[in-house]
Amino acid sequence: MENLKAKAFSLRKNVLDMIYGAKTGHIGGDFSVMEILVSLYMKEMNISPENQNDPDRDYFVMSKGHSVEAYYSVLAAKGFFPIEEVIEKFSRFRSKYIGHPNNKLPGIEMNSGSLGHGLPVCVGIAKACRMDNRPSRVYTVMGDGELAEGSVWEGVMAASHYQLDNLCVTVDRNRLQISGSTEDVMHHENLKARFEAFGWHVISVDGNDIDALCAAYDEAKTVKGCPTAVIANTIKGCGVSFMENQAGWHHKVPDQAQYEQAVKELTEKEEAARNE
Amino acid sequence: MNKIPNRQAICEVLNEAAKTDKNIVVLCSDSRGSASLAPFAEAHPDQFVEVGIAEQNLVSISAGMAKAGKRPFAASPACFLSTRSYEQAKVDVAYSNTNVKLIGISGGISYGALGMSHHSAQDFAAMCAIPNMRVYVPSDRHQTKKLMEELVKDEKPAYIRVGRNPVEDIYDEDDTPFEMDRATVLCEGTDAAIIACGEMVRPAKEAAEILKQQGISASVLDMYCLKPLDKESIIRMANAAKVVVSVEEHAPFGGLGSMVSQVVGENCPKKVATMALPDAPVITGTSMEVFNYYGLNAEGIAGKVMELLS
Numbered sequence A: 001m002e003n004l005k006a007k008a009f010s011l012r013k014n015v016l017d018m019i020y021g022a023k024t025g026h027i028g029g030d031f032s033v034m035e036i037l038v039s040l041y042m043k044e045m046n047i048s049p050e051n052q053n054d055p056d057r058d059y060f061v062m063s064k065g066h067s068v069e070a071y072y073s074v075l076a077a078k079g080f081f082p083i084e085e086v087i088e089k090f091s092r093f094r095s096k097y098i099g100h101p102n103n104k105l106p107g108i109e110m111n112s113g114s115l116g117h118g119l120p121v122c123v124g125i126a127k128a129c130r131m132d133n134r135p136s137r138v139y140t141v142m143g144d145g146e147l148a149e150g151s152v153w154e155g156v157m158a159a160s161h162y163q164l165d166n167l168c169v170t171v172d173r174n175r176l177q178i179s180g181s182t183e184d185v186m187h188h189e190n191l192k193a194r195f196e197a198f199g200w201h202v203i204s205v206d207g208n209d210i211d212a213l214c215a216a217y218d219e220a221k222t223v224k225g226c227p228t229a230v231i232a233n234t235i236k237g238c239g240v241s242f243m244e245n246q247a248g249w250h251h252k253v254p255d256q257a258q259y260e261q262a263v264k265e266l267t268e269k270e271e272a273a274r275n276e
Numbered sequence B: 001m002n003k004i005p006n007r008q009a010i011c012e013v014l015n016e017a018a019k020t021d022k023n024i025v026v027l028c029s030d031s032r033g034s035a036s037l038a039p040f041a042e043a044h045p046d047q048f049v050e051v052g053i054a055e056q057n058l059v060s061i062s063a064g065m066a067k068a069g070k071r072p073f074a075a076s077p078a079c080f081l082s083t084r085s086y087e088q089a090k091v092d093v094a095y096s097n098t099n100v101k102l103i104g105i106s107g108g109i110s111y112g113a114l115g116m117s118h119h120s121a122q123d124f125a126a127m128c129a130i131p132n133m134r135v136y137v138p139s140d141r142h143q144t145k146k147l148m149e150e151l152v153k154d155e156k157p158a159y160i161r162v163g164r165n166p167v168e169d170i171y172d173e174d175d176t177p178f179e180m181d182r183a184t185v186l187c188e189g190t191d192a193a194i195i196a197c198g199e200m201v202r203p204a205k206e207a208a209e210i211l212k213q214q215g216i217s218a219s220v221l222d223m224y225c226l227k228p229l230d231k232e233s234i235i236r237m238a239n240a241a242k243v244v245v246s247v248e249e250h251a252p253f254g255g256l257g258s259m260v261s262q263v264v265g266e267n268c269p270k271k272v273a274t275m276a277l278p279d280a281p282v283i284t285g286t287s288m289e290v291f292n293y294y295g296l297n298a299e300g301i302a303g304k305v306m307e308l309l310s
Helices: A004-022 A027-044 A065-077 A083-089 A118-131 A150-161 A191-197 A210-222 A256-274 B006-020 B038-043 B055-067 B078-083 B086-095 B123-128 B141-151 B198-213 B231-240 B256-267 B287-293 B298-309
Strands: A059-062 A138-143 A167-173 A201-206 A228-233 B024-028 B048-050 B071-077 B101-105 B134-136 B158-161 B184-187 B192-196 B218-222 B225-227 B243-247 B272-275
Touching: A004 A027, A004 A065, A004 A083, A004 A210, A004 A256, A027 A065, A027 A138, A027 A167, A027 A210, A059 A065, A059 A118, A065 A083, A065 A138, A118 A138, A118 A150, A118 A167, A118 B055, A118 B086, A150 B055, A191 A201, A191 A228, A201 A210, A210 A228, B006 B024, B006 B038, B006 B071, B006 B101, B006 B141, B024 B038, B024 B055, B038 B048, B055 B071, B055 B078, B055 B086, B071 B078, B078 B086, B078 B101, B078 B123, B078 B158, B123 B134, B123 B158, B123 B225, B123 B256, B141 B158, B184 B198, B192 B198, B192 B231, B192 B256, B192 B298, B198 B218, B198 B243, B198 B287, B198 B298, B218 B231, B231 B256, B243 B256, B243 B298, B256 B272, B272 B298
Parallel strands: A059 A138, A138 A167, A167 A228, A201 A228, B024 B048, B024 B071, B071 B101, B101 B158, B134 B158, B192 B218, B192 B243, B243 B272
Antiparallel strands: B134 B225, B184 B218
């Protein structure tokens, strides 16, 4: 099987190229969410360019739409569009590769960008799939700062009310948002207990560990009668030493020296993963 | 006097369509009673989804269901649906282009005595400003039925606003002129063009009769399609007349009056008066009491036309 750990570092370099080229983007969250997306797209979800119109496919909505660069990297690796084109055109004048997911592009189901929408939308998708007895599973990824949106909790409530065990939500729990620590801005302590209180099955894992994530998603597939939340404890900026756990790298653009240093570190990590 | 409100006409069309199209689903936010959709919920329990008092969720869930192949109709009081869930309508429905029909019930000042929280005098402006959102305001139950029969078949987002109370018929049950996205001409005239929508069509029609007795010839246009607006009919009616009057159950900004003024101003400049609710919380009362207070009745409209012509 393909070395997914190495792949996650390799795809981070595409993110870096997009952001360095366009001089805009949300690099910190891209790097925290990368293993989540790689696990889902490369191993867990039944989504591919070949089945994108099959009603029985799985569904994915990128609720934390600002991590679009990571999303584009993974979709391109999956074959939905050429990565060279994304890197060349990302956020440029008249580009279709805009700074948030846009469903005019292949592989993207729903537009996002405003936070707190992905989960309620996925509740609707999961409910419809259940009504039609489809095998589809429905996935979304939210940021932890996003959890302050009230609409998230409307969705959390409804998903357990409808007993949507075909729904799996991942929280990219990197503990940082644009203004600083999520716990200072609006705290989410006892997050597991919060979801459990709403009737969810909750799995807390190292969110930059692909093996742990895949085990969690496999477990979610066996859960009956309620939705699953995977709390993915991640490192914002994961993979580049000077970006890790720095709120400032939420949407900072690297200069040339930083870009070169980041490429060097990611290449080293990719090679180390390949040699593991 | 007709006893069937437009919302009930909506339910009847959906009830019928759902028998043969299992993808039609109705979603309510604890609003099945006020939306007259309880009969639908009873007849089609497998095609009815209760979301609870959560309008944002109502719209997002509807969008998700559309994504997965359903044809959702989300019904909730217009005041909440059009503003509480505005962003969901913008992003999840219009921007993502999901086949969701948003049914705003008890629109305008239908909930007369309940105060400004329950009035939707902003919904035309709000919804018309969203790209890819169509906006319809049918006048009577027969037109509502015709409109809904079209909407159950198409695949695009739309917002439909209806009032709470039964309104007098404008059209005959067996002979309701209707063309999708074309305003209905009730009468043609050479002195004034009166352009109205929703519950204001009835007083507009009566105003034309009053004016006729005064020797003034007025046309009346039922502009049930606010977006896409039937500009061609507005221009034709305005060109034929000396003055134009618009009438709507909406705030004075961004609704029918603003749009009519734009079209007339750009294409055939002449005097336009826009009759609407005030830019203030409306007084307490039944719809009829409120309309009468603000002159949104046949006498008020006729008076406005005579004032403009004098």
